Amino acid sequence: MTRFFAWGTLLLGCVFFALPLVGMTEFSLKMRRGVYSLDAYAVVLADPRFQATFTYSVVMALATIVFGVLLVVPTAFWVRLKLPAARPWIEFITLLPLVIPAIVVVFGYIRLYNTSSFLPLTGSVTGTNLLLMFGYATLALPYMYRAVDTGLRTIDVATLTEAAQSLGAGWVTILARVILPNVMVAVLSGAFLTFAIVIGEFTMAALLNRPAFGPFMQLLGANRAYEPAALAVIAFAITWACMALIQLATRFSRHMRVQR
Amino acid sequence: MSMDSRGTSRHVNLNWLGLLPFALFALLFLILPTMKIVVGAFQTPDGSFTLDNLRGLNTPSIISSYVVSIQLSLITAALGCLVGFAMAAAVIFGKLPQQVRGPLMTFSGVASNFAGVPLAFAFLATLGPVGLVTVWLRAEFGINLRALGFNLLSFWGLVVVYLFFQIPLMILIIAPALDGLKREWREAAAILGATGAQYWRMVALPILFPSLLGTFALLFANSFGAIATAFALTGPQLNIVPIKLFAQIRGDVLGDPHLGYALAFGMIVITALANGLYIWLRVRSERWLK
Numbered sequence: 001m002t003r004f005f006a007w008g009t010l011l012l013g014c015v016f017f018a019l020p021l022v023g024m025t026e027f028s029l030k031m032r033r034g035v036y037s038l039d040a041y042a043v044v045l046a047d048p049r050f051q052a053t054f055t056y057s058v059v060m061a062l063a064t065i066v067f068g069v070l071l072v073v074p075t076a077f078w079v080r081l082k083l084p085a086a087r088p089w090i091e092f093i094t095l096l097p098l099v100i101p102a103i104v105v106v107f108g109y110i111r112l113y114n115t116s117s118f119l120p121l122t123g124s125v126t127g128t129n130l131l132l133m134f135g136y137a138t139l140a141l142p143y144m145y146r147a148v149d150t151g152l153r154t155i156d157v158a159t160l161t162e163a164a165q166s167l168g169a170g171w172v173t174i175l176a177r178v179i180l181p182n183v184m185v186a187v188l189s190g191a192f193l194t195f196a197i198v199i200g201e202f203t204m205a206a207l208l209n210r211p212a213f214g215p216f217m218q219l220l221g222a223n224r225a226y227e228p229a230a231l232a233v234i235a236f237a238i239t240w241a242c243m244a245l246i247q248l249a250t251r252f253s254r255h256m257r258v259q260r
Numbered sequence: 261m262s263m264d265s266r267g268t269s270r271h272v273n274l275n276w277l278g279l280l281p282f283a284l285f286a287l288l289f290l291i292l293p294t295m296k297i298v299v300g301a302f303q304t305p306d307g308s309f310t311l312d313n314l315r316g317l318n319t320p321s322i323i324s325s326y327v328v329s330i331q332l333s334l335i336t337a338a339l340g341c342l343v344g345f346a347m348a349a350a351v352i353f354g355k356l357p358q359q360v361r362g363p364l365m366t367f368s369g370v371a372s373n374f375a376g377v378p379l380a381f382a383f384l385a386t387l388g389p390v391g392l393v394t395v396w397l398r399a400e401f402g403i404n405l406r407a408l409g410f411n412l413l414s415f416w417g418l419v420v421v422y423l424f425f426q427i428p429l430m431i432l433i434i435a436p437a438l439d440g441l442k443r444e445w446r447e448a449a450a451i452l453g454a455t456g457a458q459y460w461r462m463v464a465l466p467i468l469f470p471s472l473l474g475t476f477a478l479l480f481a482n483s484f485g486a487i488a489t490a491f492a493l494t495g496p497q498l499n500i501v502p503i504k505l506f507a508q509i510r511g512d513v514l515g516d517p518h519l520g521y522a523l524a525f526g527m528i529v530i531t532a533l534a535n536g537l538y539i540w541l542r543v544r545s546e547r548w549l550k
Contacts, residue, residue, distance in 0.1 A: 006354020013347045023386025078278040093286050099535040101485030104524045108293025134289045200376045202488035217377040218492050228381040235378035243370045
């Protein structure tokens, strides 16, 4: 009886999750009348706006990841090594982006960093790109910090640091050559999640008027029929790939731990 | 450790400097922008204190947008909790093969991140006017969804779409809590003569209650702040708070930027209440579920 209900619940749920995925895939193949074809994908991939916006978002995602790692790893390391008392505060701050909606944060950016302010970031293209990167880093902060902090928990930070110091290493060497390699798996899973978030992000890019992939998808969705479905399939594939890479990284780390 | 033991107060001060980059980042790109909104909600354009902005929210259109947003978030959070709980419980207690669990959790990770614009497209291709399911139902069974009153671009259509990321989020968060239910509790209840239903009603659910309510609050905030999905689905005309704020920032349709502050301030208050509840309940639930 229990097993019957369990299977029923699971199957109903699976149908609900599978249908939109099947629907979008099927629809994306229907561009040529009467037969299934990859025309919609060909049209999308050949679209110079797709190429431009997708490249822009990939570059932004990579920049966000680099900045996020440079910001989060030393901070999480320092908190664990020297300032355990600060942990609850840092954790609270890193969770704030889940509390404050992204649209509110970016509204604050626009009002705070306009051309007449003390830091006129929105006044230039580079400045706006920079601001958008900081915005993405804020969105990714909860995931990045948690991933890195969990990674640091599995190693003995104090001993590693002292050992490196007694061999004459400075802080940069310790971070880059001792700590970072040890938490690489955690950093990678944070990075892939950041990538997935940034690629599809819509609100911040749209409100800061940057030519990112999310606003382009929205624009195409308002004007075309079959291409949006193809874009959705591509976006889903990217999210799926990022999650698969996280799984892979985690599994890899388990092997390393067994070997030790 | 040993470094701290020889540390003087001068060392402690230097230690705090290590947090400076992070503190600066959080201040500039998280705290100050939010403060700007909160303070701006209580300011006139020339900077003096006022409550007029908040009073300005008291128009039928803005109030209805808050009501619709709150209803949408409550319903999607409730349904998401219910279905997500059922699915997680089915996998964990339903005597299903062990291999089911891993893929379900991985898929939940993907689906809870598959929100936004592409999700709207996926549903348009499925339940939209010429979507897969719509056409199939009409061709095979003569069922016309539109005639039955279902419209993807309506409130209930949005509920269905939001459930696609609400249910997986619930599964991700509640599964560890369900794992925390100890086998001994069920056995003890069974020895005392409790039926399965009694065990759930009198032991498991009271223990899970803080987790459930906390996740409900998180799901509520999650859907309250979401904009991209709704925007891609229905365009700027749907009357929910984030879309109203979006239009306000984009074009100053209301002609008064400080009303935008007040709108955003209202959002912060509501999501902060929901998340405050979540954090408080989480701390409570961790007492039992270790």
